[in-house]
Amino acid sequence: MKLLRLYLVINFILFFFLSCSNKGNIPVSTPQNKSKEITIFHINDQHGKLDNFSKIKYIIDKEKEQTTVIVVCAGDIFSGNPVVDNYEEKGFPMIAIMNKVGFDISTIGNHEFDYGETILKDRILQSQFDWVCANVDMNTTGIPEPNEYKTITKNDVKVTFLGLVETNGKKDAIIPSTHPWRVQNLIFQKYTSVINKYSQLKETVDADLYIALTHLGVSTDTYIANNYPYFDLIIGGHSHSITNTIVNNTPIFQAGSNLNYLGKIKIILKDKKIESLTYNLIDLSTYTNFDSTLKSLIDTYNEDANLDEVIGYAETNHTRSQVGYFYTDILRNKMNVGLTFQNTGGIRASLNEGDILKREIYTIDPFNNGSVIYTMTVSEIKNFLKGSGTGFYYSGGTIEQQGNDIVIKNDNQEILSDNFSLTIGLNDYIPAVYDSYFTQTPLYKTYTTAEGIIDYLKNNTSPINYTSYNNYFKFE
Template sequence: MKSIQKYLLLILLVFIGLSCSNNNNEPSPTPQDLSKELTIFHINDSHGSIENFAKIKYIVDQEKKENSVILACAGDIFSGNPVVDNYDPKGYPMIDLMNKVGFDISEIGNHEFDYGETVLEDRLNQAQFSWVCANVNMNTTGIPQPKTYQTITKDNIKVTFLGLVETNGKVDEIIPSTHPWRVQDLTFQKYNDVIGNYSQIKETENPDLYIALTHLGLNTDKYIATNYPYFDIIIGGHSHSVANTTVNNIPIFQAGSNLNYLGKIKLTILDKKIESLQYSLIDLNTYQNEDSSIKEDINNYNNMANLDEIIGYSSAYHNSQQVGYFYTDILKNEMNVDVTFQNTGGIRNSLDQGDITKREIFEIDPFNNGCVTYTMTVSEIKNFLKGSKIAIYYAGIKIEEANNEVIIKNLNDELLNDNTTLTIGLNDYIPAVYDTYFTQTPTYKTYTTAEGIIDYLKNNTTPINYTSYNNYFKFE
C-alpha cells in the first residue's frame, strides 16, 4: 500500500513540474527575458538639407538588422536649400527622400508653413509617415489634420509621440514663426494650453514609452520636463541645439541642424520603463558609408536645380550683416524706391569672395518673400521703427537715435521733415508681422526679393563690395 502511495506522489510531483513549464517545455521567462530593445534615431531643423540622407539610410538599415528601430523628425524640414525650396513642386524632394529613407513620424515645425497652405496640403499628403501636432487646427482648408499624438508599433514595442509646435510668430497673434499671410486660415494654440490634456496617455494608450516630439526650443523642453513630468523622453527642435541632457529625470535630446548630425537613442525597456539608455550623436559629415540608391536620387535633385549659374562677382567676403547692406541697396535700385528695409533674420548666410551664383542668393534668402511697396511719411516710418523695435538693414536714408527719438536724414545728411513722403520697398513678411504700422494696401511686385537680387546682378556687371557700409538700425 505504501509503495502505491509513493508511486502516486511521484506522478503528482512530475505533473506539477510539467505544469510549471511553458508549452515548449522551456523555463518561465526571467525579468530580463521580458525586457524590450529599441533604437530611436532622430533629426531636427534640417531646413532642406538633403546631402546626408544616403548616410542616414545606411545607418538605419544596419541597425534594423540587430534591433527594432523608429526614425523620427522634430520639425523644420523646409526653407534653407534652394534645391528643395525652388523645386517644382516646392518641397517635394525632401518628402520623397524622407519616404525612401523610412521615416516613421514627424512633428510639424514652424517652417513647414512657409510655402503656404496649398503646398502644405500636397506635402502632407505626399508623406508616407505620420505627422503629429496637438496645437494646430487646419479647419476647412483641406490640409490633412495631423494627429495630436500617434502610437508607433515596432515588433512588440509601442511608442506614443505627442507633437507640439512653437507659436511665437507675432506679438498680437498665436501663430508659428512663419509668414503670417500663409497661415491665415489655420488656428493655433499655445503649447501650455493643450499639453495638460495629454497627461494620462501612458495610462490610456498603454504604450511602452511616451515621448514629447516638440518644435519648441531647448529651454522650453527643459521647462516641460520640470512642469509636465509625464514623458519618458523629450526629442526637440527649433533652437538648433546639440543637446543630451536630463531634467527632472527626463532625458532631452536635440540633434543640431541642417542634417549635420543623427541622434541615436538605444533603449532597454522593462515593464514600460526605461531600464537602460545609451545616447550617441553621429557626425554625418565624417561618416563614410552611404546607400547608393538614395545617393543617386540626391544627385539627380541637385543636378536638376540649375543653381550654379554665375550672375555676378563679389570683390570681398561679406558677413551676414554686410550682406544685409548689399541686399537693401540692390533692392532699392531694382524696386525703384526711395528707401528699402530688410529684417536681419531674413538674411541667412554670408557671401564668399568671387563669382556669385544663383544658389548663393537663394541660400541667403530662402523664404520666397514677395516684394511690396508703400508710400509713407517720415513720421510713419519713425513710428514703425520706434514702436516695433525691429532690427533692420536699410538703404536710401540715414537713421540715428538721439534723446529717445528716431532721427531720419537724406543721404546729404539733411534732416527730413516728418511730413516728407517716401516710397518704401521691402519684403512682404515685414508688413505682415507689423501690420499695425502698414495699414495701406501695398503695391505688389511680380518677383520675390531673391529673384529681384538675381535680376539686378544679371543686368549689372559692377563687382559687389559693401564691406565699408554700416546701415543697421534698432531702436533701443
C-alpha cells in the same frame, strides 16, 4: 501500456499541429519584467538639405539589422535649399527622400507653412510617415489634420509621440513664425493650452515610452521638463541647438540643423521605464559610408535644379549681417525706392568670396516673399521702428537713435522732417507681421525679393563688397 503510449503520441501530434497552425495568429507578448530595446534616430531643422540623407539611410539600415528602430523628425523640413524650395512641386524632393529613408513620424515645424496651404496639403498626402501636432487645427482648408499624438508599435515596443509647434510668429496673434498670410485660415493654440490634456496619455494608451516631439526650442523644452514632467524624454527642434542634457530627470535632445548631424538614442526599457539610455550624435560631415541608390537620386535632384549660373562676383567673404547690408542696398536700387528694410531672420546664409551663383541668393532668401512698396512719412517709419521691438537691416540714408527719438537722414546727411514722405521697399512678410504700421494698400512688384536680387546682379557687373557697411537699426 501500449494504449498509454498511443494516447501520449496522439496528444503530442495534436499539440504540435495546433501550435503550427496558429503560428503568426496568436500574439506573443514580451513579459512585463523582461527588458526591451529600441533605437531612435532623430533629426530637426534640415531646411531642405538633402545631401546627407544617403548617409543617414546607410546608418539606419545597418542598425535595423541589430535592433528595433524608429526614425523621427522634429520639424522645419522646408525652406533653405532651392533644390527643394524651387522645385516644380515645392518641397517634393524632401518628402520623397524622407519616404525612402524610412521615417516613421515628424512633428510640424513653423516653416512647413512657408509654401502655403495647397502645397502643404500635397506634401502631407505625399508622406509615407505620420505627422503629429496637438496645437494646430487645419480648419476647413482641406489639409489633412495631423494626429495630436501617435503610438508606434514595433516588435512589441510601444512608443507614443505628442507633437507641438511654436506660436510666436506675431505679437498680436497665435501663429507660428511663418508668413502670416499663409496661415490665415488655420487655427493654432499655445502649447501651454493643450499640453495638460495629455498628462496621462502614457497610461491611457499603455505605452512603453512617452516622448514629446516638439518644435518649440530648447529653452521651452527645458521649461516643459520642469513644469510638465509627463514625458520619458523630449526630442526637439526650432532653436538649431546641439542638445544632450537631463532636466528634472527628463532627457532632452536636439541635433543642430541643416542635416549636419544625426542623433542616435539607444534605450533599454523595463516595466515601462528607461533602464538605460546611451546617446550618440553622429557628425555626418566625417561619416563616409552612404546608400548609393539614394545618393544617385539626390544627385539627380541637385543636377536638374540648374542653380549654378554665375550672376555676380563678391570681392570678399560676407557675414550674414554684411549680406543684410548688401541685400537691402541691391533691393533699393532694383525697386527704385528711397529706403529698404530687411528682417534679420530673412537672411539665412553668408556669402563666400568669388562667383555668386543663383543658388546662393535662393539660399540666402529661401522664402519666396513678394516685393512690395509703400509710401510712408518719416513719422510713420519711426512709429514702425519703435513699435516693432526688433532690429532691421536697411539701405537709404542713416537711421540713428537719439535719446527717446529716432533721427532719419538722407544720403546727404540732412535730417528729414516727420512729415516728409519716403517710398519704402521690403518683402511682404514684414508688413504682414507688423500690419498695424502698414495700413495702406502697397504697390506689388511681379518678382520675389530673391528674384529681384538675381535680376539686378545679372544686369549689373560691379563686384560686391559690403564689409565696411553697418546699416542695422534697432530701437532700444
